Amino acid sequence: MMGILTSMLRKVLFNPLNETNKDQDHNHNEDKPEQNASADLQHILDQFKRSADLIHHRYPREGLDVIYFSHMINEDKLQRDLLPPLLAAPAADIILNEQSQFQQVQNAKDCVTGILSGNAAIFYNNVAYLADVTLPASRSVEESESESIINGPHEAFNENALTNLSLIRKRVRSSHLKVIHLSVGEISKTDCYVLYMEDIANEDYLSELIRRIKNVEIDAIHDTNMLLQCIDDNPYSMFPQYMTTERPDTIASKLVSGKIVCLVDGSPSLLSAPSSFFEFFASADDYYQRWAIGTATLFLRFMALVITVTFTALYVSITSFHYEMIPENLILTLTTSRSRVPFPPIIEALLMETTIELLREAGARLPTKIGQTIGIVGGIVIGQAAVQAGLTSNVLIISVASSAIASFVIPSYIMSAAFRLFRFGLICLAGLWGNLGLVIGIAYMVIHLSGLTSLGSSYLTPVAPFQPYDWRDVFFRFPFRLLNRRPTQNRAQNKTRQKMKR
Amino acid sequence: MTKLKEKLSFFHVMILTYMIQTGVVVFSITHLEALHFGTNGWLMALFTSLVVLVNLMLIAIVHRMSNGRSIFEILEKSIPKFILFPIYLGLAALWSMIGCLVAKEYVLIFQMYAFPTTSPMVFKVAIDILAFLLVIKGVYNISKASTVFFFSTIWMNLLVFKALDDIKLERLTTFLFKEGGDMFTGFLNIYIAYIGYELSLLLFPYVNKKTKLMKAVMYGHLIRTFFYLMLGIVSYGIAGHNLLKKMLFPLLDLLAYIKLPFIERVENLFYGFFLFTTLITLVMYYWAAGESTLRIFPKLKSSVHYFVIILCSLIVSTVPVALDQVLRVLYLLGCAQIVIAFLLPVILILLLLIQRRKVVKHG
Structure with a gap:
């Protein structure tokens, strides 16, 4: 008994003496008799x-x-x-x-x-x-439902890997585009293709990604988003560490910028690696608009991020603890609106946030026609009845609604879902400790993000490590003639993207 | 893929220095200037900064002579370990207590504005948990987090311009250092506001030639000096030295001045943002403490080190209860740190000279 205890304690306290790389020893158990x-x-x-x-x-x-x-x-x-x-x-x-x-x-x-x-x-x-003589069943190339844009190409990938490959080859007509075939899933043996541009993509990233995919031991892989959770750096994190997209134009641009793309048969989304946190806020639309509009839209998205994370939490914090922060003429409006509400702000906020999430989830699972009904019912219930019944205040409805809308401004659904969940934690902290709780929550998020890596590279590039040149394409959308270098994070072999002098 | 041991970059070291230096003294520095130096006391921030630069020169000499070796290696080469280990322990205790009490002071000031009835230790524990989560990620990730924190707080320095219309130059007066108090104590107090740059001594193994460590530290320090001066001029221009003597935390009063259409008394919220700078200060001091205890118990995991350090300092920090006591202890610890900031480089230079002579003899 004591022996077990001491060995456990030793494991917790001390550095391992001789670390053998266990990953290397993981051989696929392929020695079945039939071989x-x-x-x-x-x-x-x-x-x-x-x-x-x-x-x-x-x-x-x-x-x-x-x-x-x-x-x-x-x-x-x-x-x-x-x-x-x-x-x-x-x-x-x-x-x-x-x-x-x-x-x-x-x-x-x-x-x-x-x-x-x-x-x-x-x-x-x-x-x-x-x-x-393969001819797999598949749907035709259609418009993307989850990543629709106004300008630019509308076609999206479908579930057939070969169709997807042809969509990419059609856009990147270069013999440097290399495709490596792998298979994942011990039972499903799903086809998986790793795509990269030779002489541009970084070889270290490529070999690391291939090694990770080969090391996956799971019975079946059904989607790219499932595969990426098996090969990312921090599986316990809430945030997606690889970007996924359904758009061929986006994937083509990632490929030529030196990223490595992974395609899974049976999934319409493709992943590109390495990715940075800020990449999830860019949309293909930004590049098809004039640069000034693209930049303004980017600003709008980052503002949306701030709104979605802080708005409701700030409401809870101010109405619970810091009434002095509300100006005199606003406080009258706020007190009138809150006077009939029997709950403390935190309960009120959590109630409304949960309702919004319920509505969103119900709308996502239902067919479009019934989904509209849900929208109307939800709109009336939330907008009118809850206030008239004295369950919530008008001001809260505004803040909850605007943070919900702002969360959908973030182009990546997975990223926006991560922030919506994080928001709940922040609301609880704000209800507990006011502004300090809010700041503690944000500090935790920053600490967590700064520890994340994507394929071994920093998740927070270009802020940390600081790469001012990359800011032109991340926080702004400079005119194309000023975007001459490939993103630093990709560690591309050829760093120059263009030499246009105009 | 073996994880690359990334080295700190120039920019990161610069930001990190600025962030370590920005602690809790920033709230009260103009008060201290007025209290001890009276009229135009803000100029003292400049003079003190020059003394810091002298100290930085000493550290730069150590850095040049050490060839990238850590200071612990240099010490251990010439001094037997049984003498060094108690010194390491002492340093660790000092550094962890500075870090811990900075956080405690931060919490106590926050309590003056909100939550007067909640136990300060609740907030202290929360902040320490954050510090633990950050410090175990290593100095490279600390510098990454500090860069993000830097960008989310640097804009607050510009808020003082909101009060530009109310600055009256006659409040600055034409007199220099009149109606002040004990100038030496004042000098030490303002020097403590700059403390933090000396941790660059521990960064030697984490940088390479490309980093230009000492240049980066100097630039970081100059940014801090610039903002202290700006804050000094604005505070003196708005309040004058007599009023500043009475304000305990002039920066917060300055922030309270700002009114936005739908929010006012923002000092409450902005004070929260200062958690970011305070967090980096205390994390780096905890990290420094951990670096020295790691020399004594190299077999223990670094996370265990940090856990024990943070736990011990947390227990000790329960002793001073009132803000006044914390300030007094911090002053004493700060003075000790100033002595170390000068003494340690001098000792290291001497040791390096001796070691170099030995090499020449043997060679």
């Missing part, structure tokens, strides 16, 4: 026992067997282009070995994976060949 088995027909059929959707065609005269999932492949291509020559030839293996569209597979595992990812397996003399 060594040869890809003979019976073995493969055994693997797909009880798979009703598997198609198995036999051509006994020609000695051919074809296995595939009909819903994943282009059957037309298979039946019309690939099979007829094989069936017509005196010996099919000549064509199978000659033509590059047929790939011979040695072991059963590759064969099974191939069939699962949309290939047709062709068996001749118990030798397996794969033919790529």
Whole structure:
């Protein structure tokens, strides 16, 4: 008993003596029996026992067997282009070995994976060949619902990785755009592509990102936002450490600026790394507007950040503890509005903030038509009834509503959600200790943010480390001729972005 | 990827110096100037700043001679450890107490404006928790946080211009240092307002040649001097030395002067912002204390060091209850720190000279 206690205490108090990098030892447990088995027909059929959707065609005269999932492949291509020559030839293996569209597979595992990812397996003399005839189900390229803009391209990524890749290739027509294929998820074996611009992107970041993705051990990955939580630097933080977007134009701009992009099959959002905190406040719109309007919009967004974080908390703090801060003519309005309210400001504020969050969540989950109803009901309940019933004050409604609106001004939904949650903590602190509580909460946030890293680089660039040149593209949107360098955080191999002299 | 040991940059050191120097004395400095130097006492901020520059020169010599070695390495090379360890402990105690009492004074001043009935230790514990969270992140992250805090507080220095219309030059008078008090105590008091730059002695291993450490510290100090002078001129111009003698915290009264259309008495809110500068001051002193205890118990994790340091100083800080007591203790500790700020570089220079001679002999 004592021994266990002392060893635990030692672990807590002392530095570890010889730190072996355990991450390196994490090998994927891939030594399943099937790996060594040869890809003979019976073995493969055994693997797909009880798979009703598997198609198995036999051509006994020609000695051919074809296995595939009909819903994943282009059957037309298979039946019309690939099979007829094989069936017509005196010996099919000549064509199978000659033509590059047929790939011979040695072991059963590759064969099974191939069939699962949309290939047709062709068996001749118990030798397996794969033919790529993939045609996965997917929706067409549509407009982004979550990141809509007014000017600029409207197309958005969809769930099909190949479509997404083609959208990117269409925008970045350079042979320097490299695509590395990986797979994550022990069961799902989801395709994952890492994209970068050769000679621009930093090699250290690239190898680090690939290492992290390879080290992920999870049964299945369903979305990029799920993957990024498995590979970020601070998994316990509330803040997203990699930027995700559904917009091909944004991803193209990230790529050419030297960032590394990761694409997960089955997810419409792509992540770009490394990211900084302030990147989440930029929108593609800023670059399609005139520079002055873009800059003003950026200012507006940062103002929105301040409003959404502090407004309600400040109301609670002032009405609970610091009445002297309200000017004389305003205090009359405020006291009239608060005179009928039976609760202390903190209860009042939490009540209204929770209602707003309920409305938001209900609106997000419902179809648009019912969502409108929720909006109207919520508007009336919050706007009128709550005040008339004497549950809240008018002034609070204004501050809660404006901070809710301000929170939606932040372009990244994940970032704005983080701040909405943080706001609750701040309201509680303000209700407890007034202005000091408010400031303690903000100080905590700054301390937390300054400890965060994204792919090993500082999350607070360009404020800390201080990079004044980057401010041109982060806190302002200077005219393009003045944005000559790539962001410092990307540590790009080629730092110059343009040499336009105009 | 092995995490890169990032070095502090020029800008970070500059900001950090400014932020360590900006503690709680900033609220009362003009009061102290008026009390001890009387008319045009604000000029004393300039004279004291020059003395600080002399001290900085000493530190610069140490930095140049040390070649980036930490001062502890230099000390341990020539002095046996059994002599040094009690000194380290003493330094750690001094530094942690300075940090802790700065926070305590901050809390006590806040209590004068709000929450007079709540126990000050509640706020003190909250601030110490923040300090702990920051100090365990290491000096590089402290400097990052201080940069953010710097940008969120620096604009407040400009608020004094709001009172520009009410400055009357005749309040500055044509006399120099008349109607004052004990000038030597006054000098020490104002010197304490600049204390904090001497922690640059501990930054040697965290910078490289590109940082230009001493230049950065000097610039940080000059920014602080500039704002002290600005504050002095504005306070003297608005209140005059007689009134300043009676105001305990003239800066807060100055801020109380500001009225916005929908908010007034903003000193209450802006006083909160001074938590940021105070936090960096106390965090850096805790960090310094931790650096010296780490030499004695290198096997213990640094977070354990900081935890014990903060806990011990928290317990000790319960002893002085009233603001007056805290101020008196802080004054004494500040004087001790001034002595160390001069003595330590001199000792280090001597040691380095001896060590250099030894190397020459052996060479």
